């Protein structure tokens with residue numbers, strides 16, 4: 525088990541070295557990234573299969589299914605999914621389609637003692653077993669064991685719920701997260717309360733939206749009236765985790781961190797976390813912000829076309845919603861984050877998409893100070909079987 529105080533102290537030490545030196549975690553060199561990756565319909569179709577359908581999906585947290593009978597549904601990748609916590613407390617994932625003739629079994633989220641199909645009233649228990657066939661005598665005898673709900677692979681661990689969208693997919697949360705898993709254990713994500721949710725339906729490629737979560741270079745200019753006000757733009761820590769180092773964590777630092785230089789290291793407590801935030805990228809489509817009071821869960825999904833996507837933002841409060849937290853109101857916090865993303869990050873990414881749709885400019889350039897973008901996009905290209913092409917660096921600036 526990681527010691528949270530030690531983990532946070534190491535982060536502060538690294539950050540303070542950058543503060544003193546005026547530096548940031550960096551890649552070796554700038555990287556020219558081909559812009560067709562945001563506009564190409566063929567690549568987009570490959571991504572939906574190789575990146576999304578073949579990866580386990582982080583779909584929520586334990587508190588989204590608070591007790592026996594609680595259920596929730598989603599359809600984000602074209603597979604209708606019904607998640608149900610059964611009477612043993614175990615989370616089950618089913619295809620949200622009736623084995624009789626395919627009707628959707630549940631909408632939204634809620635609580636139920638059993639699952640009754642709205643079409644012809646077949647009844648299933650919370651473990652997906654077919655229990656009753658409406659007017660069975662006239663329907664005719666069938667072997668009920670063939671008509672249980674179709675199960676999808678699911679695991680709940682560290683307060684996180686993952687689902688596979690193929691019944692035959694094999695995965696484990698530990699295998700997927702790799703060396704990021706101990707950090708998930710450390711965050712106590714099973715002790716959170718849901719605050720609020722917002723969906724962004726954008727005319728933006730899903731990767732372009734994701735890019736805005738992956739560097740702090742833009743904090744000063746783009747967020748000058750919001751987070752740029754209290755963060756040290758262009759100073760971030762970058763760490764990679766998991767199989768093939770596909771996940772990463774950015775640490776974005778507040779200007780107040782410099783004050784810790786005046787306090788002996790032995791006196792640092794977990795309260796040093798007041799001076800920075802972690803923004804994780806969890807392959808393939810999650811941005812997870814962890815700060816002392818809240819967890820922001822962003823799920824990004826491909827839209828109907830290459831230039832569209834959906835982001836679902838769910839805000840959670842760490843611990844009790846009513847826990848006193850020095851005047852920080854959970855709903856105000858949610859609105860602040862939602863509006864920063866909406867009016868600043870996603871405003872600019874929609875603008876970028878418009879310019880890329882013209883297909884005139886062949887490359888964007890990621891700076892040394894944007895290392896996670898370089899690695900993340902190479903990972904995406906490799907996932908669809910393409911070799912990232914290093915554009916000659918001497919041409920940087922000559923697009």
Ligand code: FES
Pocket residue numbers: 622623624625626627641642643644645646
């Ligand atoms: S489709 Fe569900 S009972 Fe007929």
Ligand SMILES: [Fe+2]
Pocket residue numbers: 736737742747869
């Ligand atoms: Fe931003």
